[in-house]
Amino acid sequence: MTIVGVLALQGSFNEHIAALRRVGVKGVEIRKPEQLQNVGSLIIPGGESTTMAKLAEYHNLFPTLREFVKMGKPVWGTCAGLIFLANKATGQKTGGQELIGGLDCTVHRNFFGSQIQSFAADIAVPELSSKEGGPEIFRGVFIRAPAILEVGPEVQVLADYPVSSNKVSDSNSADGVQVGNTVSEKRVIVAVRQGNLLATAFHPELTADTRWHSYFLKMLGDVGEGSSSSVVSIGTDSHLNQPRIDFPIYQ
Ligand SMILES: NC(=O)CC[C@H](N)C(=O)O
Numbered sequence: 001m002t003i004v005g006v007l008a009l010q011g012s013f014n015e016h017i018a019a020l021r022r023v024g025v026k027g028v029e030i031r032k033p034e035q036l037q038n039v040g041s042l043i044i045p046g047g048e049s050t051t052m053a054k055l056a057e058y059h060n061l062f063p064t065l066r067e068f069v070k071m072g073k074p075v076w077g078t079c080a081g082l083i084f085l086a087n088k089a090t091g092q093k094t095g096g097q098e099l100i101g102g103l104d105c106t107v108h109r110n111f112f113g114s115q116i117q118s119f120a121a122d123i124a125v126p127e128l129s130s131k132e133g134g135p136e137i138f139r140g141v142f143i144r145a146p147a148i149l150e151v152g153p154e155v156q157v158l159a160d161y162p163v164s165s166n167k168v169s170d171s172n173s174a175d176g177v178q179v180g181n182t183v184s185e186k187r188v189i190v191a192v193r194q195g196n197l198l199a200t201a202f203h204p205e206l207t208a209d210t211r212w213h214s215y216f217l218k219m220l221g222d223v224g225e226g227s228s229s230s231v232v233s234i235g236t237d238s239h240l241n242q243p244r245i246d247f248p249i250y251q
Pocket residue numbers: 045046047048049050078079080081083109110143144145146
């Protein structure tokens with residue numbers, strides 16, 4: 001059976017483990033550096049990235065996490081996990097926070113605003129849909145979500161999201177992002193892949209649509225650690241049969 005590590009310091013690690021279970025895969029909680037040796041892939045969940053970074057530092061996890069990424073093992077960061085993987089983050093708390101890095105992008109923390117500005121929206125996911133089937137949209141749950149403002153040449157953009165130019169200009173005035181006065185819409189990036197690194201600004205573990213989890217599991221096959229054929233999809237979840245996806249599973 002395929003086993004996936006889930007960083008379990010803080011945040012929505014239980015929800016990821018439950019989502020993995022729905023696609024027939026075992027998720028194991030990772031809290032210590034030595035536990036990373038038992039897994040060939042890792043999910044870094046959403047939560048609060050500053051707190052998560054402090055806990056990771058306390059448990060001396062950063063060197064092993066960086067090594068894990070450098071070795072090319074599949075790692076998927078969702079929301080705070082995306083911030084962890086980014087080479088550069090803006091909008092951090094005073095003093096900043098340690099990052100794992102590896103993903104060639106600049107991410108803006110809390111880009112969409114505070115907790116009460118959290119939202120769910122349909123986003124276009126052509127790559128996901130072409131690899132996993134199902135609708136060309138995905139219900140993205142954005143909770144105090146970050147957005148990616150810049151990516152390097154190796155990074156494949158998997159999804160973006162329209163924001164008003166005011167929004168971009170409010171959030172980034174300090175960062176010098178250029179927005180024309182009259183432009184009414186701009187897009188920010190909310191899902192990317194770079195080799196074996198996957199990152200989403202939203203929370204696929206909070207919806208019943210398991211396609212991002214199966215997409216990530218196929219990356220394990222790409223590095224010869226298990227294969228997609230070892231991933232058993234459990235009947236009722238098959239997204240192909242779902243007429244309309246998707247509300248958060250907590251509703
Ligand atoms: N849902 C989330 O993971 C939010 C992340 C949060 N904005 C942070 O900086 O940590």
